[in-house]
Amino acid sequence: MNKRREFIQKSALGLAGLVTAPAWLEGAPALIKSLNKPNSVINGVQIGCITYSFRSLPDQSAEATLKYVVDSGISAIELMGDPAESFAGMPAPSFNRMRVFQLGGKQRRGEELTEDEKKELTDLQAQSSAYTKEVAAWRANADMKKFEQLRKMYKDAGVSIYAFKPGAFGINNSDVEVAYGMKAAKALGASHVTLEHPSNDEQTLRLGKLGEQHGMSVGYHGHEQETFTFWDTAIAQSPKNGLNLDAGHYIAAGHSDLIPLIEKHQARILSMHTKDRQTPANGKGNVAWGSGDTPIGEMLKLMQKNKYKFPATIELEYQVPQGSDAVKEVQKCLEFCRKALV
Numbered sequence: 001m002n003k004r005r006e007f008i009q010k011s012a013l014g015l016a017g018l019v020t021a022p023a024w025l026e027g028a029p030a031l032i033k034s035l036n037k038p039n040s041v042i043n044g045v046q047i048g049c050i051t052y053s054f055r056s057l058p059d060q061s062a063e064a065t066l067k068y069v070v071d072s073g074i075s076a077i078e079l080m081g082d083p084a085e086s087f088a089g090m091p092a093p094s095f096n097r098m099r100v101f102q103l104g105g106k107q108r109r110g111e112e113l114t115e116d117e118k119k120e121l122t123d124l125q126a127q128s129s130a131y132t133k134e135v136a137a138w139r140a141n142a143d144m145k146k147f148e149q150l151r152k153m154y155k156d157a158g159v160s161i162y163a164f165k166p167g168a169f170g171i172n173n174s175d176v177e178v179a180y181g182m183k184a185a186k187a188l189g190a191s192h193v194t195l196e197h198p199s200n201d202e203q204t205l206r207l208g209k210l211g212e213q214h215g216m217s218v219g220y221h222g223h224e225q226e227t228f229t230f231w232d233t234a235i236a237q238s239p240k241n242g243l244n245l246d247a248g249h250y251i252a253a254g255h256s257d258l259i260p261l262i263e264k265h266q267a268r269i270l271s272m273h274t275k276d277r278q279t280p281a282n283g284k285g286n287v288a289w290g291s292g293d294t295p296i297g298e299m300l301k302l303m304q305k306n307k308y309k310f311p312a313t314i315e316l317e318y319q320v321p322q323g324s325d326a327v328k329e330v331q332k333c334l335e336f337c338r339k340a341l342v
Contacts, residue, residue: 037158038075040334042341045303046311047334048162050078050273053316054326062087062150069159072330077159078194078271078313081166084184088146090138095127139168139180147187161188162311163219163244163271169195171203175210182216192217192270194244199225201233208238219244219270224253224284228261235268242268248275248317251294252284258295259302266308273315274299274333286318289336297340304341312337 040047054060054068062083069077086092103121106113113121154161167173168181185193193211197220198204204220211218220234221244234241243265250258262269276292278285289296300312314333316326 038070038073039158040073040075042338043304044307045300045337045341046076046162046309047074047314047337048076048078048271048311049074049314049316049330050163050165051080051083052165053314053330056320056326060086062153066154066157066159068327068330069154070157071327073334074314074330075158075160076162076311077154078163078165079161079188079190081164081168084147084150084164084188085166087150088142088184090142091131091134093127093131095124095131097128100124100128136174136177139177142180142184144183144187147184151188155189161190163192163194163313164188164190165194169193169207169218171198171200175206178207178210179214182211182214185216186214190216192219192242192244194219194221194271196220197222197225197230197234201237204234204241205237208234208241211240212238216240217242217270221246221273223249226250226253226255228255228257228264231265231268235265242270244271244273245269246273246275246315247296247299248273248277248286248292248294248315251279251292252277254280259298262299262302262308266306266310269308269310271311271313272299274312275315275317288318289333296336300337300340 040049049069049072051065051069054065057064057068060082065079065083100121103113103117103124106117107121151161164181164185166181166184168177181193193216195207195218204218207218217240218238219242220231222230223246226246226249231241231243235243245262245265247258247262250261255261262272274294274296276287276289276294276296278287279293282293285292302308303310303312314330314337316329316333318329320326320329
């Protein structure tokens with residue numbers, strides 16, 4: 001009985017202590033809520049990640065993708081379309097999309113297809129065309145509440161979504177599909193959508209004007225076709241057009257003026273893909289961070305010094321070493337950023 005009485009007394013004192021707790025304890029719930037959540041803001045610089053980095057992992061669902069991001073220590077992302085759209089109920093393809101890509105690639109390279117391969121490609125292209133129409137019909141009536149649910153799920157885990165990259169912004173996509181992509185991005189909490197630069201002035205003008213209409217910025221990504229003036233036309237066409245700069249590809253294209261490019265466009269850079277690539281003289285390879293020619297540390301220091309607000313987006317493109325996985329490699333990239341920003 002004595003032990004029971006002692007327990008009750010201590011419990012009562014504990015409750016009384018909470019009632020009369022000092023003011024600084026009022027923030028305890030917020031502190032508790034932030035425990036075990038990622039934080040990839042390093043000395044004022046937001047380090048993010050594109051979820052394409054986890055493409056080698058087996059489960060590509062929204063839930064699994066979130067786990068990969070959190071386990072990597074990343075707190076803000078550019079989200080690829082597939083995890084979000086499948087979560088929202090988009091129909092899954094009933095054919096092998098990778099096979100279409102493989103056979104189409106052979107054909108584009110001028111390689112001779114066998115008769116069986118030609119028939120297979122024709123059948124797959126017909127299925128792909130039908131699927132494209134099915135997806136367009138779904139997007140026209142997609143429920144934005146599902147994207148809001150996904151946003152909450154990610155936010156509760158400590159992850160914000162700053163960019164969204166569905167395949168809805170191509171030349172062949174209707175205005176309805178473009179509007180869907182921008183509305184979905186807004187529901188996800190993103191400030192901008194991203195896409196490969198179409199190298200078509202009419203399309204960048206169209207997307208910029210639709211961005212103005214729907215209150216969504218558009219970031220154009222480039223590969224080795226990037227130049228110092230690559231984005232000039234698009235950003236002159238609309239205040240909603242901006243850069244989804246890829247620093248690694250810019251180096252692989254053979255340019256030595258990456259830092260001046262960032263300084264020139266810093267107000268219009270929406271996000272910046274960050275990877276280590278080699279110059280053409282060194283082979284153009286995608287390599288482990290610190291072993292290539294991209295001045296990642298210098299870029300991050302520039303962002304820190306000038307308080308640039310756009311995120312540096314980790315994009316894992318080098319081959320994952322045997323015995324490792326994409327999560328572990330993104331962790332290494334994040335640690336590289338942490339050391340560069342000390």
